[in-house]
Amino acid sequence: MFSERLSFRHYATEDFNDYFKLVSSADVMKMITGRPLTEGETRERFDKMMEVNRENVNLGHYKVSIRENGAFVGHSKLVMTEKNEAEIGYVLMPEFWRKGFGEEIAKTLILRARKISEIATLIAIIDPENQASQRILEKQGFHWDSDGDYFGLPAANYKMKL
Template sequence: MTNFTFNFEKYEKEDFDRYYQLVCNEKVMAMVAERTIPYHEACENFRSLIYENGRFESFGIYKVIEQPTMTYIGLAKLEFIHKDDCMAEIGYMLLPQFWGKGRGSAIAGAMMEKARNIYGLKKVSAIIDPKNLASRRILVKQGFRTVRVCEIAGMTAEIMHTRLVP
């Protein structure tokens, strides 16, 4: 597998075009929301994303910039989701031209490393489309196991968890 080097930078207001490049892409969104996100909805979602990025220093939704070319390749996230369970959620979306080359695994590994370095965090979850076998393989390699398959917002979703080892 190729070694990749990425910069993970929290999205800022001026990054909307990069974000929209992902969420309006049919191939990217086929396994995320089963539809592309219309411009007005993407604007609202991006405003929420920017707000969330300001809430916690250790968590965020990041632009993934590949080194040394400084190429934008997608999004990664490590979001705080549940205080009582000390749980976070990881996620990632890549532009199609960067699929199938190990970048998803490298990004998931980097988000898990961030999670391991957050004091008190005990579990990490991920939500995928059960048909997204590539994401399932990536997450299983990171120690995730399926907790349940359910419906979220009218879509079938596979909830996966892993425990962080101190």
């Protein structure tokens, strides 16, 4: 999968170190888990992501890189949550913040979802204080649905009908 500046591909075993660099950053994880992940926690998550990727070639967890030079930008996902509903998500390395990559990733995932007939609704779960992600989602056509919690942290739930 590609966008103008980015390439998306399912993670491979050799991508663990890039993923660990992302999720072990306190700055990156501040609005996701509230803290960086340990290597053990990261390994557990990574193994589950790889399993999801093996189960469905059209969906899953993607390593996002710059098309031109292969630089690791971050993580994105398009995963089923329930019948006819999928979740999009993205996390970027700090050096790629505020450069339009979040919007580019969201657009790409939405386009992918529109090609999958089983998906009628997309959701996104963000930290309510993450105004950058809120703007990205609303610009793409998502609407606030509810507030709640996500693994014990405050969460704003957004939805989009395809």
